[in-house]
Amino acid sequence: TSNYIFTAQFSGVDGQSGWSYADANGTAMTYSSANALWSGSQSFMGIWSGGAHPGSSIGARLRWTVPETGVMNIGGTTQLYSTTGNTGVTVTVKQNGSTLETKNLTTTAVATFTSSGVAVTAGDTIDFILTTNGAITNNSTSLAPSIQLTTDGTTPTDPTVSSVYPTSLSLSVGGTGSFTVSLSSAPRASAVVALSSSDVTKATVPATITIPAGQTSAVATVTGVAAGTSNVTATYNSSNKTAAVTVSNPAS
Numbered sequence: 001t002s003n004y005i006f007t008a009q010f011s012g013v014d015g016q017s018g019w020s021y022a023d024a025n026g027t028a029m030t031y032s033s034a035n036a037l038w039s040g041s042q043s044f045m046g047i048w049s050g051g052a053h054p055g056s057s058i059g060a061r062l063r064w065t066v067p068e069t070g071v072m073n074i075g076g077t078t079q080l081y082s083t084t085g086n087t088g089v090t091v092t093v094k095q096n097g098s099t100l101e102t103k104n105l106t107t108t109a110v111a112t113f114t115s116s117g118v119a120v121t122a123g124d125t126i127d128f129i130l131t132t133n134g135a136i137t138n139n140s141t142s143l144a145p146s147i148q149l150t151t152d153g154t155t156p157t158d159p160t161v162s163s164v165y166p167t168s169l170s171l172s173v174g175g176t177g178s179f180t181v182s183l184s185s186a187p188r189a190s191a192v193v194a195l196s197s198s199d200v201t202k203a204t205v206p207a208t209i210t211i212p213a214g215q216t217s218a219v220a221t222v223t224g225v226a227a228g229t230s231n232v233t234a235t236y237n238s239s240n241k242t243a244a245v246t247v248s249n250p251a252s
Helices: none
Strands: 003-005 017-024 030-032 037-039 047-048 051-053 060-065 070-080 090-095 100-106 118-120 123-132 140-150 161-165 169-172 177-182 191-197 208-211 217-224 228-236 239-248
Touching: 017 037, 037 228, 037 239, 047 140, 051 060, 060 239, 070 100, 070 123, 118 228, 123 140, 123 208, 161 217, 161 228, 169 177, 169 217, 177 191, 177 228, 191 217, 208 217, 217 239
Parallel strands: 169 239
Antiparallel strands: 003 140, 017 060, 030 037, 037 047, 047 051, 051 140, 060 123, 070 118, 070 140, 090 100, 090 123, 161 177, 177 217, 191 208, 191 228, 228 239
């Protein structure tokens, strides 16, 4: 499985990692390294790392070109930053010009891309087209798609917890330590991993940690409460791994 994460792979080089930048009519954008911004054919039109703004009558188009034949899932999110003075925007996802899904954003609620199990051929184009619903004011929009691609005939699957490391940890009362929680592959959207302690009177952990899209691990902090033992468990996507914590009184 290969992961293509726009926010991590944004570049001033058109076509790098498969991502390219143009307006909805296909006119290429111009990159400003000073502003880290691709600017389009109309005022305010642009694409930047994690976001975009349409033109008054032409949409902004972020394109990903499929590198190999296989099956893809599209994840990630989009969100209108503000509804002040506008009637919203629309994000349309297309494969070779045919619509896969549409997100009509009229509030600041986060929308998630959900196309999955889509058969693709090398050279196919996947477009994320942002257009205004009317007024051009405050149309800046978060645009953070991520794509999983498999080329072995299988459908991409969400990752599972592969390890919690180290598998055992010793702490003093009042002290802290850390575990690295790893997934079997990088998620196409941020993965919220649930954490639990079998005995919170001995050791505590936060309720969750987040592993960002495109990454495979994150660090969880554990705090010693009282002398004794506890097991810390990380759970995600119906899978879990456990590590042991031993808490001792400080040496007198």
